[in-house]
Amino acid sequence: MHRCHVGSLNASFVHPREVFKAAINNAASIIAAHQHPSEDVTPSFEDLKVTMQLDEAGKILGI
Template sequence: MTAIQTIAIGSLNAAIVHPREVYKAAILSNSASILFCHNHPSGDVTASSEDLEISQRIKKAGELIGIELLDSVIVSSSHYYSMKEHELI
């Protein structure tokens, strides 16, 4: 089963995301794994320190409850950045 869930909608330059909201949707969907994705409207898909921090927190939380984080992806209108491809998670 595949489920797509919007967890948070941010402001111009920030969004508040907590692992509990991410995994609530995953648990309710009986997920074995998740893909965490967010956009950078600026078009620059470079991962910020905040992007790296939340991805690591989500990964660690998933390890505790047995739901694997497959990747954390940043997208823009024409590019993407995979933290897994860059060995950051």
């Protein structure tokens, strides 16, 4: 397990570069997850946008 980012109380700015950094030399796939301190697990617009960015980056990297 690799923690690539810790956000603030109500925001987290994630870049695919940081998410895939540890996986580039060592992994064929990753599992990305984050918590919702509010306990409302409905994905926000930002959650969906980051998920799409990570998916695209993973495809480019072959991970």
